[in-house]
Amino acid sequence: MPNIDEVKKRLTDKFKGDITNIDQPVNNRLFVDIKKDKVKEISNEVIAMGGRYLVSVGYDRLAEEGVLGLIHTFSLDKDSIMMALRTSTPENEPIESITPDIPNAGWSEREYMDLLGMKFKNHPKPKRLIVADDWPADVYPLRKDVPWNLMPPPAENVAYELDKCPEGCTVVPVGPYHPTLHEPAHFSVFVDGETIKGADYRGFMTHRGIEKLCQTQLTYNEIPFVAERICGICGSVHATSYSQAVEQAAGLKISRRAEYIRTIMLEIERVHSHLLWLGIAGHLIGFDTVFMQSWRVREPIMWLGERLTGNRKTYGMIVVGGVRRDITPELKEDILNVINKIEEELLVVKNAVIGDTAIHKRTKGVGRITKEETIKWSLVGPVARARGVDIDARRDNPYAAYDEMKFDVPVFDDCDVWATVLVRIIETFEAIKIIRQCLDKMPNDGPVLTEYLDPLAPGKHGLTCVEAPRGEVVHYLITGKENSPERWRVRAPTYPNLQGVPLMLLNDQFADLPIIIGSIDPCFSCTDRVDVINIKSGEVQKMNRHELEEMSRKYKK
Amino acid sequence: MLSNISKKVFTKSLWVYHCNSGACNGCDIEILNVLTPYYDVERFGIKLVASPRHADVMLISGGVTRPTLPIVKKAYDAMPNPKLVFGIGSCATGGGCWFDCYNVTGGAEKAVPVNYFVPGCPPRPEAIIYAVALALGLVDKNVAPVDVKQMELPIDMYERNKAWEERNAIYELLKD
Numbered sequence: 001m002p003n004i005d006e007v008k009k010r011l012t013d014k015f016k017g018d019i020t021n022i023d024q025p026v027n028n029r030l031f032v033d034i035k036k037d038k039v040k041e042i043s044n045e046v047i048a049m050g051g052r053y054l055v056s057v058g059y060d061r062l063a064e065e066g067v068l069g070l071i072h073t074f075s076l077d078k079d080s081i082m083m084a085l086r087t088s089t090p091e092n093e094p095i096e097s098i099t100p101d102i103p104n105a106g107w108s109e110r111e112y113m114d115l116l117g118m119k120f121k122n123h124p125k126p127k128r129l130i131v132a133d134d135w136p137a138d139v140y141p142l143r144k145d146v147p148w149n150l151m152p153p154p155a156e157n158v159a160y161e162l163d164k165c166p167e168g169c170t171v172v173p174v175g176p177y178h179p180t181l182h183e184p185a186h187f188s189v190f191v192d193g194e195t196i197k198g199a200d201y202r203g204f205m206t207h208r209g210i211e212k213l214c215q216t217q218l219t220y221n222e223i224p225f226v227a228e229r230i231c232g233i234c235g236s237v238h239a240t241s242y243s244q245a246v247e248q249a250a251g252l253k254i255s256r257r258a259e260y261i262r263t264i265m266l267e268i269e270r271v272h273s274h275l276l277w278l279g280i281a282g283h284l285i286g287f288d289t290v291f292m293q294s295w296r297v298r299e300p301i302m303w304l305g306e307r308l309t310g311n312r313k314t315y316g317m318i319v320v321g322g323v324r325r326d327i328t329p330e331l332k333e334d335i336l337n338v339i340n341k342i343e344e345e346l347l348v349v350k351n352a353v354i355g356d357t358a359i360h361k362r363t364k365g366v367g368r369i370t371k372e373e374t375i376k377w378s379l380v381g382p383v384a385r386a387r388g389v390d391i392d393a394r395r396d397n398p399y400a401a402y403d404e405m406k407f408d409v410p411v412f413d414d415c416d417v418w419a420t421v422l423v424r425i426i427e428t429f430e431a432i433k434i435i436r437q438c439l440d441k442m443p444n445d446g447p448v449l450t451e452y453l454d455p456l457a458p459g460k461h462g463l464t465c466v467e468a469p470r471g472e473v474v475h476y477l478i479t480g481k482e483n484s485p486e487r488w489r490v491r492a493p494t495y496p497n498l499q500g501v502p503l504m505l506l507n508d509q510f511a512d513l514p515i516i517i518g519s520i521d522p523c524f525s526c527t528d529r530v531d532v533i534n535i536k537s538g539e540v541q542k543m544n545r546h547e548l549e550e551m552s553r554k555y556k557k
Numbered sequence: 558m559l560s561n562i563s564k565k566v567f568t569k570s571l572w573v574y575h576c577n578s579g580a581c582n583g584c585d586i587e588i589l590n591v592l593t594p595y596y597d598v599e600r601f602g603i604k605l606v607a608s609p610r611h612a613d614v615m616l617i618s619g620g621v622t623r624p625t626l627p628i629v630k631k632a633y634d635a636m637p638n639p640k641l642v643f644g645i646g647s648c649a650t651g652g653g654c655w656f657d658c659y660n661v662t663g664g665a666e667k668a669v670p671v672n673y674f675v676p677g678c679p680p681r682p683e684a685i686i687y688a689v690a691l692a693l694g695l696v697d698k699n700v701a702p703v704d705v706k707q708m709e710l711p712i713d714m715y716e717r718n719k720a721w722e723e724r725n726a727i728y729e730l731l732k733d
Contacts (some may be wrong), residue, residue: 132660133621149657154623176628177609182585183577184625205624206579209658226654232583232679275588277594294594302590313583313679341700523582 003244004030005079007049014269015042023461026248028397030083031461039072039087040096046074046083047102052391053378054082054465055491056108057476058116060143062091068118070095072105073463073476077396082463084476094119104378104496115142130204141212148209148216163200172510176205183524187517194510199502206524211488213335217267219483220456224319230490231523232313233273236265237468238475238490239318244399245462245477245488246320256401258322263401264335264438265317266466267431268308271342272301273469274428277521278353281421284514285362289505290353297345304338321451332439339432350425363418367504367516370415377500381471381493382427383520385411386419393467404441405434417519427469458486468493470521494523564694566639567613570602571693574612574636578629578665580619583679584646588616591682598686601695609635614689616668617665620648620655626662633669641692644674645685653678 011032019042021033034042047053051074058382067088075082089095097120099106106216107379110129112118112494120126131141134155139146165171169190176184185203189196210230216225226241228235240262247254275298282290302312306552308331309315317530327335353359371388384391392409394402410426462477471493480486497520504516562591575588591598592605606612621629632709644665647653665671675688678724690696 135623148659150659176625177576177632182575183582184579206577206619207660208579208620208622208624208655209660211656213655213658229581229583229654229678233586234583251710292594292607295590296595299593301596313586
């Protein structure tokens, strides 16, 4: 098991001239400055050391240094190290794409083609990803000279060019508004009979430009509240992750009690989110009793959230430096009562779900991908744990009070949707266990909100992760001038997981599409920000409506 | 007035179509929540349907983003007349905290004509049920009347400060 010094030594030995600087601000974070022609080799070396690709961060330094910055981040789960490879490139020079070797980087790189105008060499699919179809091609919203409220006039007759359908297959368009997906996203599914042979995805329809807004208009203390509104289901996760990134960049140590309260809020959110997912999953396979029952079990936790924080959801509890409210002894009693009741009722629901043969038939063997593919595509969260990949940010990169908690990480080798159901049910019980431990051990060591009065120095980097109910959330923060961040990058767990969906869909029945997409617990508002697997290459025959009508009449006769 | 018309027009069960035009999921889970046993809107005959073609009412959640703007309009056109539109949540009401971002066109009224707004971030399930019941004329509007007073200019700052001091004097007395 290499420790951080061995990682440093191995990199410097192999790439002596290409590494310009290694920075280690805290014990388990490594920021490595590299030359841009070796990005691919060094990234592959980190992957060979057991690294898992997280996300890429692009930022604009054109005004200051005349370059665009690019950061690839990795996590070495077994060694509890998170590292970032930082490089930069002049505006017009392309940079080597790492997507051919690390497929999950595909979206990140496409994102910076759209938002920053970066150029990548050898990218397998250099298509538009984030901005709207009618967005002008030479306006890059994340650049500093573009204002946050720029509104180019809408254009007519522009459409995203979806991938070509393989020969012998038929295209089934799903969405943007579709009965099973409550958020807008367009899937173009290629089917051969009833069997899915590939899919293309055009999403990012709820992209609201939060990163740009926060970088230009808001200050450090205001951002946690906007960060909560990235996602209405796992809001505290984003606020915690952002706050931790600021604290890491500033070197601020918050009180232990605040960390315990953060842990409680995160686990309360996990209980609510997993119960919500269980209901939605039941709804997707047409088993509405599960939906009704698990949402009935879940409702007291919404009321509890209101008593603890003042709002049913979007708590506004977590701020930079700690939390906003303390947990009083009365509230502690209240939390215990609620989670005891939920545990009791959930046990009944669990036994009903696990013993139900209808659910077995709809989920077992559906959405299969192997463990190797899961690792290759860097999938996270319950989706990865259901495929035998033993990762959990709470255990691997402990934050808040998780280093003192005892809990199990459920891992299954079934590699299908059924295993994700099991993982989520068991995690709910584990979350209840963690809340109990937190309430038991919670120390009383000072104020829940630690003040930090010095101005934050610009140019500091922070990289944190938090295990959300759907997987791992990664936030990267670069501090800037005037009390607001220069760059703040959010990676939600659906971002990597959605890229793996076409693999899961491959060779499954079309009727299983909702539950397979549902099994990753998609949260498009977080992500918004599937690619394709072409099995056979072929020309698509373009037809207009008139031709289609003609054809349908012909075949009817 | 609108609820009087609604009473005559929507005499049977309401079918509701839920359209996420760029929300954060917070409003969406509260909309789904009103179907579940604790709130159970089906007792009023309200049912969530999957297609706008089956719906009487459209619930829009979230500020309308640039890519969804034409799609929301299409979904609205697909609904048969007569129809009602609700904007659910702060973002649908006025665009929320990102009303002027580069990829957001604004609140729901930028895309389609909206009859009722339910503010809140997210609105409580009770508020959503109340809004639908209000639209149907099942309940009366229950808000404090707003009096608009003409401000007298110039404002007598001295009088106001004096009144404030007198108010505080009561607290000073209570302390002793």
